[in-house]
Amino acid sequence: MTAPALPDLGSEGSLKTQRTAAGADALAHSFLDNLFFVQGRSRDRATYNDLYMALAHTVRDRLVERWIQTVLNYRAQDVRVVCYLSAEFLTGPHLANNLINLGIYDEAEEAMRKLGLDLETLIEQEAEPGLGNGGLGRLASCFMDSLATLDIPAIGYGIRYEYGIFDQEIRDGWQVEATDKWLRLGNPWALERPEDAFEVKFGGRTERYSDGSSGFRVRWIPEKLVRGIPNDTPILGYRTNTANTLRLWSAQAVESFNFSSFNTGDFFAAVRDKVDSENISKILYPNDEQIKGKQLRLEQQFFFVSCSLQHIVKIQKAQERPLADLHRTFTIQMNDTHPAIAVAELMRLLVDENQMEWDSAWHVTTHTLSYTNHTLLPEALEKWPVPLFGALLPRHLEIIEEINRRHLEEVRSRFPGDEERVHRLSIIDESGERYVRMAHLATLGSHAVNGVAALHTDLLKTHVLRDFYELTPEKFSNKTNGVTPRRWMVLANPRLAHLLSRRLGHSWIHDLEKLRKLEPLVDDQDFAREWRNIKHHNKQRLAAYIYQTLGIAVDPDSMFDILVKRIHEYKRQHLKVLHILTLYKRIQRNPEIAMQPRTFIFGGKAAPGYHMAKLIIKLIHSIAAVIHGDPLVRDRLKIVFLPNYNVKLGQRVYPAADLSEQISLAGLEASGTGNMKFAMNGALTVGTLDGANIEIREEVGADNFFLFGLTAQEVEQKKAAGYNPRAIYEADPHLREIVDSLAAGEFSHGDRSLFEPLVQNLLNDDRFMLFADYQSYIDCQDRVGQSYRDTDHWTRMSILNVARIGKFSSDRAIRDYCAEIWKTWPVKIEI
Ligand code: F58
Numbered sequence: 095m096t097a098p099a100l101p102d103l104g105s106e107g108s109l110k111t112q113r114t115a116a117g118a119d120a121l122a123h124s125f126l127d128n129l130f131f132v133q134g135r136s137r138d139r140a141t142y143n144d145l146y147m148a149l150a151h152t153v154r155d156r157l158v159e160r161w162i163q164t165v166l167n168y169r170a171q172d173v174r175v176v177c178y179l180s181a182e183f184l185t186g187p188h189l190a191n192n193l194i195n196l197g198i199y200d201e202a203e204e205a206m207r208k209l210g211l212d213l214e215t216l217i218e219q220e221a222e223p224g225l226g227n228g229g230l231g232r233l234a235s236c237f238m239d240s241l242a243t244l245d246i247p248a249i250g251y252g253i254r255y256e257y258g259i260f261d262q263e264i265r266d267g268w269q270v271e272a273t274d275k276w277l278r279l280g281n282p283w284a285l286e287r288p289e290d291a292f293e294v295k296f297g298g299r300t301e302r303y304s305d306g307s308s309g310f311r312v313r314w315i316p317e318k319l320v321r322g323i324p325n326d327t328p329i330l331g332y333r334t335n336t337a338n339t340l341r342l343w344s345a346q347a348v349e350s351f352n353f354s355s356f357n358t359g360d361f362f363a364a365v366r367d368k369v370d371s372e373n374i375s376k377i378l379y380p381n382d383e384q385i386k387g388k389q390l391r392l393e394q395q396f397f398f399v400s401c402s403l404q405h406i407v408k409i410q411k412a413q414e415r416p417l418a419d420l421h422r423t424f425t426i427q428m429n430d431t432h433p434a435i436a437v438a439e440l441m442r443l444l445v446d447e448n449q450m451e452w453d454s455a456w457h458v459t460t461h462t463l464s465y466t467n468h469t470l471l472p473e474a475l476e477k478w479p480v481p482l483f484g485a486l487l488p489r490h491l492e493i494i495e496e497i498n499r500r501h502l503e504e505v506r507s508r509f510p511g512d513e514e515r516v517h518r519l520s521i522i523d524e525s526g527e528r529y530v531r532m533a534h535l536a537t538l539g540s541h542a543v544n545g546v547a548a549l550h551t552d553l554l555k556t557h558v559l560r561d562f563y564e565l566t567p568e569k570f571s572n573k574t575n576g577v578t579p580r581r582w583m584v585l586a587n588p589r590l591a592h593l594l595s596r597r598l599g600h601s602w603i604h605d606l607e608k609l610r611k612l613e614p615l616v617d618d619q620d621f622a623r624e625w626r627n628i629k630h631h632n633k634q635r636l637a638a639y640i641y642q643t644l645g646i647a648v649d650p651d652s653m654f655d656i657l658v659k660r661i662h663e664y665k666r667q668h669l670k671v672l673h674i675l676t677l678y679k680r681i682q683r684n685p686e687i688a689m690q691p692r693t694f695i696f697g698g699k700a701a702p703g704y705h706m707a708k709l710i711i712k713l714i715h716s717i718a719a720v721i722h723g724d725p726l727v728r729d730r731l732k733i734v735f736l737p738n739y740n741v742k743l744g745q746r747v748y749p750a751a752d753l754s755e756q757i758s759l760a761g762l763e764a765s766g767t768g769n770m771k772f773a774m775n776g777a778l779t780v781g782t783l784d785g786a787n788i789e790i791r792e793e794v795g796a797d798n799f800f801l802f803g804l805t806a807q808e809v810e811q812k813k814a815a816g817y818n819p820r821a822i823y824e825a826d827p828h829l830r831e832i833v834d835s836l837a838a839g840e841f842s843h844g845d846r847s848l849f850e851p852l853v854q855n856l857l858n859d860d861r862f863m864l865f866a867d868y869q870s871y872i873d874c875q876d877r878v879g880q881s882y883r884d885t886d887h888w889t890r891m892s893i894l895n896v897a898r899i900g901k902f903s904s905d906r907a908i909r910d911y912c913a914e915i916w917k918t919w920p921v922k923i924e925i
Contacts, residue, residue, distance in 0.1 A: 113155040116198050121205035124152040143279050145211060146189070146219035149202070150282035153192050154328075161328040161337035164923050168247050169413070174422070174918045176241060176248040176911075179402060179436060180429035181395065182231030182378070183238070183252050183340060186741030187220040188283045188327070190585050191239075195330045221276045222742050224258030225342070227381045228660045229767050230468050232577075232741065233546075234429055236767075236904040239578040242331030242338045243604055244908055245920035251402035253394060254284070254325045254342035255378040262699045262738045267715030271702050284325040284342070292404040293348065294320045294397050300489045305449065312446055314489040319348040320371045322401035332580050332604055335923035343401045345374035381474075381660070382701040392435075392478055392486055399436045407443055417448055421461035425916040428465045428540070431476045431532035436463060437539030438490040441497070446489070452496075464542035464915050466573070467533065468764050470553055471664065477529035480522065494521055494530060501538055505565070519561045537562045537569070542915040544573045547765035547786040549806060571914060574789055575765040576907035579606050582771045587749035589628045590775065590896075597621070606774075607900035612893060622889045629752070629776060629892070636695075636750035640734055646722075648693045648732050653882050656777070657755035658697035658739050658747055661707040664762040667696065668710050668852065669864045670755055673875055674717060674731065675832040681727045690879040693732040697739030697747065709852055711735065716841040716848075744768075748775045752888075753878060756781035757871065759862045761806030763787075770902040776892040780878055782867070786902070794898045798891040800881075802874035803867040812866060819860035822868070829868055833857070 113124060129135055129148035140148075168175065193199040203213040226232060234250065241248040260271040297317030305311045322343040330337045347368035373390065374397050406424055407417065415423060428434055437459060444455035469475070484491040498521040509515050521538065523529040537543050537559060545551030551572035555563040563570055584591045584603060594602055597615065602608040615621045633650040640646055657670050674694055680687055696714050700707030718733035736743060754772030756763075756779055763785035773779060773790055781787040782803035791799040804812065823829055833853060835841070842848040856864060882888055900906070912918045 114159055116156070116196075116201060118201045118204035118208065121152060121198065121202055122208055124155060125149055125205060125209070128152050128155075142215070142219050146216045147280065147282055149206070149216050150189055150220070153189060153196070153198075153202075154282060156196055156198070157192060157328045157330055157337055159925060160330060160335045160923065161339070163335060163925050164247075164337045165339070167921060167923050171921060173247045173921050174916070175424050176246055176916050176918055177402065177406060177424055177426040178234060178237060178241075178248060178250045178429065179399065179426060179433035180231070180234040180250065180252050181398065181432035182226030182429075183234045183250060183342070184226030184228070184231035184741060185223050185235045185238075185327075185340070186232075186581060186745075187217070187222055189220050190217045191581055192330060194580055194584050195239075195243075195332045197333050221279065222258075222740050223276055223281070224274050224740060225252070225255050225378060227259055227378070229765070230430060233468075233575055233767060233904075236576065236578040236581070237908060238329045238338065238340060239331070239580060240576070240904040240908040242329050242336045243334060243578075243580070244905060244912075245331065245334055245336045245922055246338075246908065246912060246918055247921055248338045250329070250338070250340040251398060251405075252340070252342050253375050253378075253398045254344040255375060256344070257377045259378055259699065259740075260380060260702065264711070264715065264735065264737045267712045267719070269700055269708050269711050284327045287324045287326055290324050290405070291346070292322050292401045294322055294400045296320065296393065296396070296486055298488065300492060311449070312489065312492070314442075314446065318367075318371070320374060320397060321346045321348050322397060324401075324405075335925050336921075341402070341405070343375065343398050345372050345397060347371040380699070380701045382703050389482055389486060392483070395432050396435050396439070396487060396490075399433045400439050402433075403436060403439050403443055407448075417444060417450060418454060418458060420458050424462055425918065426463050427911070427916070428463060428536055430466060430468045431536050434465070434476070434532040434536035434539075435487070435490065437497070437535050438487075438493045441493050442489055445493075456497075460539055460541050463536075463540045464544075465536040465540040466544050466546065467550075467554055467558070468546055470550065470558055470762055470764060472558075475558070476532040477523060478532070480528040480530060483530050491530075494535060497535075497538065498522060508565070515561060519565065533559065534562070541569060542571065543569050544571050544915065545764065546573065546575045547789060548572050548574060549761070549783075549788055550764045550785060553761060553806065573907060573910050573915070574786055574901070575767050575770070576902050576904035577767050577770045577774075578904045579603060579774065581745070582748065583774055586745040587628075587632065587775050589631060590749065593624055593628060594896075604905060606903035606905065609897050609900050612897035616890050616893050616897075622886065622893070625776070625893060626885070626889055629750075632749040632775075633752075636746055639746060640695075640736070643737075644734065646732070646734055648734060649691065649729075652691040652693045652732065653752045653879075654695060654750055655692045655753040655755065656695045656697075656747060656751040656772070657757075658695070658736070658744065659766075659768050661698045661700040661710055662704075663706055663710075663862050665758050666862055666864060667698070668713065668856075669757055669867065669871060670694070670696070671710070671713055671717060672829075672832060672864065672868060673871060674721070674733065675835070676828060676872055677731060678717075678721055678724075678727060679828070679831055679835075681730065685726050689730055690882050691730045691732075692879075693734065695734045695736060695747070695751075697736035697743060699739060706852065706855070709849070713836075713841070713849060713852065720841050744771065748772050748777070751775065751777035752882065753777060754779045754781075756784070756787050757803075757867075758782060758784045759809060759867070760784040760804055761809050762862070770899065773895045774899045774902065776896050778878075778881075778888070778891055778895060780874060790899075790902065793901050794895045798894045798898075800874050800878050802870040804863065804870075809863060812863070817860070817863065817866065819863075819865040820857050822865040823857060826869065828872075829865065 125148050128151040132151045133144050133147045135144045193202050206213045238250050258274045261274050263270045295316030298315045300312050300314050302310050325342045327340040328337040329340050374393050440459045444450040505519050521534045523531050545554045598611050637648045637650045714735050722728050748771045751772050754777040756769045760782045765785040780800040783805050836849045837853045839846045
């Protein structure tokens with residue numbers, strides 16, 4: 095039976111006021127209303143979670159109007175929409191961010207105070223949506239914030255993992271993983287939209303058929319169907335009406351039961367099919383070498399890409415625009431190669447499902463898609479075994495083979511006789527077992543390819559994608575990363591934000607270059623004192639957290655020397671350990687030695703299967719235990735490992751840092767974004783010439799940055815000449831002493847085997863060249879220690895770091911993408 099035509103329900107005008115008013119009294123009223131009617135709780139029985147939920151709904155009500163208006167506006171006008179495809183969005187908690195962007199933080203605080211509640215406590219209740227591993231996922235979320243703030247029409251597409259990045263616990267110094275049940279108490283921010291679901295095909299076979307007119311076409315007869323359900327979260331810009339959508343797909347079985355199994359009486363087989371389908375969005379893969387060959391991972395990628403592209407095509411048709419103009423309405427950014435299957439899926443949707451000719455479809459595809467690379471590590475470049483790929487996506491393999499055939503034909507005509515080049519440029523790696531190289535597919539299927547910092551882009555052009563650069567240099571450009579000052583300054587460091595606004599006005603919050611106006615204040619003693627007081631307050635706050643969670647008392651007057659990021663050998667957390675051990679040995683040798691007291695703070699997760707990274711975590715805990723047990727040193731050197739480092743913890747950590755450790759081996763960190771978050775909170779950087787460190791140093795000035803280590807070029811030369819770490823070890827008595835002490839079991843209760851893998855690795859291979867950079871790092875840290883004692887000078891450097899950090903706002907990054915890749919423009923939303 096068809097439903098009757100919908101009646102005209104009139105406009106929302108009359109519904110608006112009660113749920114959207116912004117004053118403290120209105121907020122308090124809505125809060126109590128939501129507690130009762132939405133959360134279904136009486137005041138006397140309410141838990142903290144109930145109170146958090148009531149406040150979240152109160153805030154969401156104030157987003158909805160802008161959100162609906164944004165969508166209506168985009169429909170009505172001739173707009174160009176950015177679609178950001180990313181397997182990860184590490185959003186961080188929403189409540190406080192939304193209060194800030196709505197401009198009602200103070201009012202909400204007052205409203206809660208009037209009810210006898212503390213806003214911060216409620217904010218703390220929110221579970222972290224850990225839908226990302228680290229920098230790449232967090233970048234996607236900073237970009238969503240900036241897109242909305244700049245009024246750029248945009249949709250973020252990804253996966254709503256039921257379990258996000260694992261929770262890290264520490265037992266006896268070892269990392270132990272626990273599942274992240276972030277949805278346990280519900281998620282008030284997302285709306286499920288089952289009516290807007292799409293079906294995704296998997297497996298099966300293809301078949302040719304004649305369409306009667308233009309010849310043969312191909313049809314894909316899948317073995318399995320899965321439904322993608324959208325979960326939409328509004329992403330509001332800062333003090334603007336634009337609320338874009340973050341659409342995360344969750345997988346659902348198409349039928350509750352597989353009826354053929356059910357009818358044959360195999361009840362469990364029927365249920366297993368359902369469970370298998372729904373597994374697709376169950377869990378986020380922790381970055382891990384073991385991802386290779388994991389079919390479920392490829393299923394996840396295809397699942398969210400297919401749903402997203404089907405949605406895009408549906409919008410285009412609903413607007414009655416031709417698919418041949420898809421690239422005029424939409425620009426689709428692939429965040430690394432995880433969504434690279436989009437190249438083949440868009441071709442399939444156009445050619446197979448919409449009967450477009452191949453050449454036109456290829457034109458539309460390549461003009462719609464663009465690709466950002468985030469890694470230079472060869473082992474992190476995605477490739478899929480051809481048999482696995484073909485079994486799961488038989489039609490896509492055919493399409494890729496056809497794309498490749500045409501591509502290689504062109505290569506051969508441009509470089510006759512150069513079969514080596516043909517092999518290097520092929521989408522299919524044929525050097526042994528056959529693989530689909532996803533970075534090649536993404537590059538070929540895009541009109542723009544970018545790296546995320548100047549050095550990284552150069553290295554892409556000269557190494558990783560060199561042959562593609564020679565083929566189509568015009569595709570390549572750099573887009574240095576940025577981070578949002580709303581979350582990483584206003585929210586994380588409210589005292590600093592207040593000081594800045596008092597002196598500069600508020601405009602710096604969406605125009606970060608305005609911080610330059612701080613420069614004249616560097617010699618203002620009152621300002622410098624306020625600056626130091628804020629840092630001290632933030633350090634006290636972190637110290638209190640450390641004491642509460644770990645029972646370790648740290649001195650806020652010591653230097654907070656911080657290294658937080660994923661644990662990886664190339665990031666060289668163990669180089670930091672070598673520094674700490676060097677200081678320890680100095681004190682042991684000379685107990686009277688003058689030394690700047692330091693608190694070394696580490697945080698970061700190791701991939702569950704990455705043994706060396708887990709051993710580094712154990713090493714940090716082991717040296718902490720020995721050093722804290724030694725009365726001679728324990729007041730000068732403190733070591734803290736913060737378990738379960740995530741966005742929430744980052745917000746506590748960056749504002750409290752004196753020193754930011756960015757010590758990767760040059761040429762390996764694509765950009766880094768933590769480096770930016772530290773510097774914009776007034777920490778000084780000790781770092782190598784790697785990733786965005788180089789540009790940060792250029793901006794803040796070489797005098798305000800502690801540089802050490804080999805350059806990327808020197809790394810390459812040294813490797814080519816035959817790097818010998820053991821020779822460095824043998825020539826340096828201090829290095830020898832600490833390495834020997836590790837090998838002798840001094841930090842492992844005499845157990846010589848525990849750290850042997852690490853020691854042997856450094857002596858015999860040292861792929862990340864810790865020994866080569868060791869002396870330079872120690873010398874540099876000695877300069878850091880000296881500088882810190884000159885408080886006035888340190889404060890001056892700290893202020894200059896903030897004053898000159900404007901370039902690293904994600905607003906700048908998004909403006910660059912808009913101007914040079916997306917060719918989009920802002921659309922103001924009127925309410
Ligand atoms: C990071 N990549 C880069 N990958 O390492 C970092 O230099 C850069 O600043 C950042 O991207 C943003 O451009 C990164 O975080 C991942 O987490 C992958 C997720 C999927 C599995 C493999 C790792």
